[in-house]
Amino acid sequence: MRFSTLIKYPADWMTGANADNSVVLTSRIRLARNLRDEPFPGWATREQRAATLEELRPAVEGLAPMKDGFSQTLSDLSSVQKQVLVERHLISREHAARGDGSAAVIERRQMYSLMLNEEDHLRMQAIRPGLELREAYEGLSALDDELAQALPYAFDPKLGYLTTCPTNLGTGLRASAMLHLPGLVLSDQIGQVLQAVNKIGLAVRGIYGEGTESLGNLYQISNQSTLGESEDTIIRRLERVISQVAEHERNAREKLLEDxxxxxxxxxxxxxxxxxxxxxxxxxxxxxxxxxxxxxxxxxxxxxxxxxxxxxxxxxxxxxxxxxxxxxxxxxxxxxxxxxxxxxxxxxxxxxxxxxxxxxxxxxxxxxxxxxxx
Incomplete structure (x- = not known):
């Protein structure tokens, strides 16, 4: 698939098709994985990254959802094309800064996106409209299981999946949702709500994740810990908190309209x-x-x-x-x-x-x- 074909039409999750996205715009699940006995991308030489990419890319492109998808090395994309993928949340800002030895493989509907040789050898994500964290996880988990049959993952029986950043150790899972919270902002309640979210160990970030500001009253809420908890526990806690924040937002909108x-x-x-x-x-x-x-x-x-x-x-x-x-x-x-x-x-x-x-x-x-x- 050509780049122009990929971005010609918006994905379903961008327009809220068949989902209630009035408050929770999107749900995203990301899994971090590395190959056994291979240096992490940040410590690898150019030749080592290229060799790792040769092992990763065929396995990823062979996944059934990736049939007729988009696959391109980042060195063959222009800076504008890479930034478009960042704006569509299909690759990270860190990945866009990489060139030789890195690639992106994206499903044609843009529901699944896999970053090769980002901070980790493999970062795969699923995005769905509305509050559908569990559905996103189940779909991505199936791809992860299939890749585990073809690739030698770096896994420790005690620590779980080994990752470049220690905060991703364990499940390697980051679950997040993008919320639209104008009611809480207009009613000056946003500070106390986000403070409460932070106190229970969840992270609140801007529109493009860590280090970015909130624009358009959009906030991203995600888990911070991945070690010592199961995927189900992480997702259940996040679902509960996001549902509570969404309820506060709906109440704030109604009260503003009334008062x-x-x-x-x-x-x-x-x-x-x-x-x-x-x-x-x-x-x-x-x-x-x-x-x-x-x-x-x-x-x-x-x-x-x-x-x-x-x-x-x-x-x-x-x-x-x-x-x-x-x-x-x-x-x-x-x-x-x-x-x-x-x-x-x-x-x-x-x-x-x-x-x-x-x-x-x-x-x-x-x-x-x-x-x-x-």
């Missing part, structure tokens, strides 16, 4: 106005406004399909996607102008938010107002 409907309507209306008419807009501002568009769709201010439109925009207005769309390298100023142009085009037929009294307090707008003297 301060004018503020909610104003923010959503302003976001719509800016996105529909801006001629220059940077990435951070655009993501924050698209976040409010997404919130407006969930609260009934827009038609149901607006959620999918917003989800597609979250991806398509990222810097590398804009440069790929334009077919050339863009300056920051050019990106801001093209981003605004794409947003205006996508929202051209989207009606203004429906901010009638029925939306906020249940009154019938068609009933004439009467005074007590009538």
């Amino acid at each position: 301060d409907p004018d503020m909610v309507a104003d923010k959503i209306g302003r976001a719509y106005g800016v996105l529909r008419h801006a001629w220059v807009i940077d990435s951070k501002e655009a993501l924050n406004h698209v976040s409010l568009l997404r919130l407006g769709s969930d609260l009934g201010f827009f038609t149901n399909d607006t959620m999918r439109l917003a989800d597609a925009l979250l991806m398509d207005i990222q810097p590398a996607h804009l440069q790929l769309h334009s077919g050339r390298k863009l300056s920051p100023e050019e990106r801001d102008a093209i981003r605004a142009e794409i947003i205006r085009s996508r929202l051209h037929s989207l009606p203004p938010p429906d901010i009638r009294p029925t939306t906020r307090n249940g009154d019938n707008p068609n009933t004439p107002e009467t005074s007590g003297d009538a």
Whole structure:
């Protein structure tokens, strides 16, 4: 599969197809594995990485879901193409920085992505829409079992799977979910909720994982420990916490609409106005406004399909996607102008938010107002 074919259409998990993704956008499972008796990628010579890749790549490409998939060495991808894969969460920023001896193998629907010679010899991930951590794990575990028959994994009976970073020892599993939390942000509850999540041993990161900031009110929650716990225990705890955070978010949205409907309507209306008419807009501002568009769709201010439109925009207005769309390298100023142009085009037929009294307090707008003297 060619790169252009891979990114021509968004994956189901990008648009929330057949899933409730109003709060939990995506679930992701990642497994780290290494080959026995081979130096970890960071300590290997170029020749050793190349030899390891020759062993890994045929086994990965031979997996049934990878039939007709995308397989490419990173040295054969341009910097923009690699950044597009990062923006789509198909490879990591660390992997994108690598070249010789590294490769990416991606299933055509982009549900499975395997990074070869990243920090570990093999990092494989599954992504699904909504809160489907268990489904993602079961699918990826089946691929892992198949690869274990073909590859000599580095495994210790006491420590479990051996990994470059000690924090990944044991199961080698990282489970995470991406959550959209504008209600908690607008109600100033986000700090205490995230602090509570951190206290129970889970990590909260930005849109692209460790070391990145939250943009568009998007937060990634994941496990931190992998040693001494089973995969089932890790997933069950994360499912429970994410469900609780999602419930807090839903309650916050309802309370905001009940206590301060004018503020909610104003923010959503302003976001719509800016996105529909801006001629220059940077990435951070655009993501924050698209976040409010997404919130407006969930609260009934827009038609149901607006959620999918917003989800597609979250991806398509990222810097590398804009440069790929334009077919050339863009300056920051050019990106801001093209981003605004794409947003205006996508929202051209989207009606203004429906901010009638029925939306906020249940009154019938068609009933004439009467005074007590009538």
